[in-house]
Amino acid sequence: xxxxxxxxxxxxxxxxxxxxxxxxxxxxxxxxxxxxxxxxxxxxxxxxxxxxxxxxxxxxxxxxxxxxxxxxxxxxxxxxxxxxxxxxxxxxxxxxxxxxxxxxxxxxxxxxxxxxxxxxxxxxxxxxxxxxxxxxxxxxxx
Amino acid sequence: xxxxxxxxxxxxxxxxxxxxxxxxxxxxxxxxxxxxxxxxxxxxxxxxxxxxxxxxxxxxxxxxxxxxxxxxxxxxxxxxxxxxxxxxxxxxxxxxxxxxxxxxxxxxxxxxxxxxxxxxxxxxxxxxxxxxxxxxxxxxxxxxxxxxxxxxxxxxxxxxxxxxxxxxxxxxxxxxxxxxxxxxxxxxxxxxxxxxxxxxxxxxxxxxxxxxxxxxxxxxxxxxxxxxxxxxxxxxxxxxxxxxxxxxxxxxxxxxxxxxxxxxxxxxxxxxxxxxxxxxxxxxxxxxxxxxxxxxxxxxxxxxxxxxxxxxxxxxxxxxxxxxxxxxxxxxxxxxxxxxxxxxxxxxxxxxxxxxxxxxxxxxxxxxxxxxxxxxxxxxxxxxxxxxx
Numbered sequence: 276x277x278x279x280x281x282x283x284x285x286x287x288x289x290x291x292x293x294x295x296x297x298x299x300x301x302x303x304x305x306x307x308x309x310x311x312x313x314x315x316x317x318x319x320x321x322x323x324x325x326x327x328x329x330x331x332x333x334x335x336x337x338x339x340x341x342x343x344x345x346x347x348x349x350x351x352x353x354x355x356x357x358x359x360x361x362x363x364x365x366x367x368x369x370x371x372x373x374x375x376x377x378x379x380x381x382x383x384x385x386x387x388x389x390x391x392x393x394x395x396x397x398x399x400x401x402x403x404x405x406x407x408x409x410x411x412x413x414x415x416x417x
Numbered sequence: 418x419x420x421x422x423x424x425x426x427x428x429x430x431x432x433x434x435x436x437x438x439x440x441x442x443x444x445x446x447x448x449x450x451x452x453x454x455x456x457x458x459x460x461x462x463x464x465x466x467x468x469x470x471x472x473x474x475x476x477x478x479x480x481x482x483x484x485x486x487x488x489x490x491x492x493x494x495x496x497x498x499x500x501x502x503x504x505x506x507x508x509x510x511x512x513x514x515x516x517x518x519x520x521x522x523x524x525x526x527x528x529x530x531x532x533x534x535x536x537x538x539x540x541x542x543x544x545x546x547x548x549x550x551x552x553x554x555x556x557x558x559x560x561x562x563x564x565x566x567x568x569x570x571x572x573x574x575x576x577x578x579x580x581x582x583x584x585x586x587x588x589x590x591x592x593x594x595x596x597x598x599x600x601x602x603x604x605x606x607x608x609x610x611x612x613x614x615x616x617x618x619x620x621x622x623x624x625x626x627x628x629x630x631x632x633x634x635x636x637x638x639x640x641x642x643x644x645x646x647x648x649x650x651x652x653x654x655x656x657x658x659x660x661x662x663x664x665x666x667x668x669x670x671x672x673x674x675x676x677x678x679x680x681x682x683x684x685x686x687x688x689x690x691x692x693x694x695x696x697x698x699x700x701x702x703x704x705x706x707x708x709x710x711x712x713x714x715x716x717x718x719x720x721x722x723x724x725x726x727x728x729x730x731x732x733x734x735x736x737x738x739x740x741x742x743x744x745x746x747x748x749x750x751x752x753x754x755x756x757x758x759x760x761x762x763x764x765x766x767x768x769x770x771x772x773x774x775x776x777x778x779x780x781x782x783x784x785x786x787x788x789x790x791x792x793x794x795x796x797x798x799x800x801x802x803x804x805x806x
Contacts, residue, residue, distance in 0.1 A: 288561040291552040321559055321674050347581075347680045349573035350626040355566035356549075365565045365625075367574055367676060377676050381563045387626075392581050408562055 286358055289403050296322045298336040303400030303407020309336035310370065310378075318373045341398035342414060343370040346377060350387040362387045368396055368411050384412035420695050421521030426651035426658035426806065428527070429458025429644035430771035435608050435759050438537040439638035443483040446640040447533045448493055454642035459655050460527060465644070466498050467519050467528030471512035471763070473502030480539030480638070489531065499524050507666035507688065509709075509763025510799025514666060516645045526650055530643045532764035536636035559674035568795060569633055569712060571671070573625040576714040578680035580627055585717075585732035587627055591618035592735040593713040593749075594631035594756055596742065601753025603781035608637050608759040632713040637759035641768045657806040659774050662788070665692025667798035681729075683715070685722040688798040693724065696802055700724040703802075704786040705773050706747055707766035709793045710754040719792045723800065748783045763793035767801065774805040 290300050299322070302309040311319045313326035314333035325332050348366035364382040369375065382390050383399070396411035431453025433439075433446040441449070455462060474485030486500045499519050502512060509532065516528035553561035565571060579585055595615050601607035613631065621630040651658035669684020670677065677684075693699075706725060710716045717731035725747060726734040735741050741749035752758045752769035759765070770789040772778050778786075792800040 286549050287564060288550050288553050288557075288566075290558040290562045291554045293554070293558075296558065347574045347578040349570055349577055349628075350623070351564065351570055351573075352622065352626070353567070353569070353624045355564070359564065363564060365560075365563050365570050365574070367680065375677055375679075379559050379563055379565065379674070392578070406562075410563075 286356065287403060287408075289406050292405060295324070300406040300408070302336070303402070303409060306400070307338045308341040308398050308409055310339045310372070310376070311335070312337040318370070318376050320376060320378060339370055339372050343368040343396055343411070345382065345390060345392055345394040345396060347392060348382060348390050350390070364390050366390070366411070378409065380409060380411050382412065383410045384416055389413075420663070422517050422661040422664045422695075424521045424648050425517045425645050426648050426660055427643060427771055427803065428646040428651050428654055428658045429454040429460065430768050431455070431457055431642045432606065432761070432765070432768050433640040435606050436537060436638040437608050437635070437759070438541045439535070443480070443533050443535040443538070443638065443640070444488055444492055446638060447484045447489055447531055447642075450531055450533075450640040450642035451489065451493060451529055454529065454644045458644050458646070460644070462493060462495055465495050465527050465529050467516060467525030468495060468497040468500045469512045469515050469519075469528060470502045470531050470533070471509050472504035480535035480537070480636070482533070483535045484533040484640075495529070497525075499528075506797060507668055507799040508794030508797030510793050510801065511797065513643065513645070513767070513801070514664060514799065517661065517664065520645060520647050527644060527646045530645065531640060532762055533640040534636070534760060534762050535638045536760065537638045540636060556672055556674045567625070569625045569628055572712045572714050572795065573628045575680050575683070575718065576627050579714065579717065582679065582681050583729035583732065587619060587629075588615055589732035589736045590627070590632065590713055590717065591615050592738045592741070593710065593716050594618050596735070596738045597710065597750050597754045597756040599738070599742070600751050600781055601757035603779075604753050604758055607753040607757055608635060609753070609757045628712060628714065631756065634711050634755035634760045635757075637761070639759060639761055641761050641764035643764065643767055643771070656775070659771055660804045660806050662698060662802040662804045663692045663695035665689055665695075665800040667691070672796040681718075683718045683722060683795070683798065685719055685792070685794065685798040688792070688800045689722045689724060692800045692802055698788065698802060703747065703788055703790045705751060705770075705783045705789045706749050707751070707754075707770050707789060707791045708749060709763065709766065709795065710750055710756050711760070711795050713756065715795050716750070723790065723792060725790070743781060743783060751778060751781050751783060766791050766793060770801075770803050774803055
């Protein structure tokens with residue numbers, strides 16, 4: 276899907292790789308973004324053992340296109356930890372597959388002032404140890 | 418059916434001195450607040466037969482909840498038949514809701530509810546080696562890896578979406594902070610008492626756009642205690658109690674990283690619906706409001722959820738501060754709220770509601786205040802409509 280890029284300089288608190296949600300953090304090794312999907316067709320994130328739409332339990336991670344739009348965002352200016360490079364953009368991206376299917380992420384490869392609601396974005400992964408963080412950048416940067 | 422909250426009244430309220438940091442320990446501050454509430458009610462320690470707190474002792478060193486009910490029971494000599502606390506539930510007010518149930522069920526006559534924070538002391542302590550915390554789990558997992566370190570980052574998402582959808586401006590949002598600081602200047606127990614102007618607000622640094630420094634509440638050391646009593650007993654006490662006209666509870670997925678809608682509403686809607694379904698009073702009957710302001714944007718979102726103004730209209734409602742001032746149609750956060758009085762974490766709002774309804778607001782008293790709406794929460798949602806008896 277897209278290349279894995281080198282991590283930025285800012286230290287991050289990495290996610291625990293857990294049984295029910297680890298796929299979200301590790302599938303980037305293969306360049307894919309996995310989102311839980313139910314047999315009823317609905318996507319769901321963060322993962323749950325039962326579908327919030329139909330109540331069924333036939334849920335499994337499924338590849339998605341890794342495209343979406345910025346639903347909302349914030350440019351963080353506060354250095355919460357030593358060594359943290361600011362500003363950076365924290366955002367909710369609505370994935371193309373379903374309305375209100377949101378993932379939290381950073382918008383990268385883009386000046387904070389160039390980010391706006393509705394901006395089309397695509398995933399790229401940033402590797403840290405055993406996790407591949409799904410980041411998003413403006414679509415069509417090549 | 419008699420709603421449980423109608424069988425319960427507030428008979429006492431106490432608050433410790435505020436500190437940043439305090440010279441007193443968190444447990445001392447808690448006992449100060451409890452003593453004050455008991456004296457305020459004209460009761461004795463021996464009469465208190467229930468004890469609860471939100472959220473119960475937290476193991477971390479951040480000072481978020483340094484004191485548990487067990488310590489208070491032992492240190493005070495209280496002999497409650499029921500003690501309980503939970504981090505789960507409808508946010509800050511969950512302990513008040515539990516106390517209401519303990520009384521309405523007949524288990525208790527008088528329940529002490531307290532909330533203690535020592536976040537200023539925790540932050541004044543020498544920091545560790547600056548190492549990163551362990552891996553993020555649960556809700557933090559979905560935000561911390563993206564350096565959304567503070568709830569400010571989460572609620573900034575809501576502020577951005579709200580601004581964009583309704584055309585709200587920084588100067589409108591800033592009216593919340595300016596109003597709070599003015600109210601705090603009239604409150605001797607507020608931590609920040611020097612008034613600020615809207616120009617000061619607009620010149621303050623951005624924390625997480627569009628939220629600025631003055632949009633974020635401030636950590637303190639302090640404790641608040643609220644005493645609830647069975648209605649029939651309360652009616653026999655020397656002072657008219659505060660009646661709980663209605664309560665409302667709501668809970669959504671923010672606490673586990675799940676967002677629905679377009680980021681312009683909180684799941685507080687459910688709390689508001691429940692509250693208004695349990696009373697004949699209407700939003701227009703509210704004389705004064707104490708609305709959660711851990712971040713200023715939460716106040717706007719709560720005001721709309723509660724029906725105090727129309728959808729998308731809260732920013733214009735507060736603009737300039739006249740309508741939310743002491744002489745306005747809806748005096749708001751008259752203690753200075755968490756933005757300026759300090760993060761008593763929800764309980765400062767309920768305490769202030771009691772002062773206003775008992776006419777003890779002194780320089781910040783809202784004339785003729787008979788009803789006060791209190792709302793708490795960013796991740797879990799609770800509201801009380803209180804009425805002077």
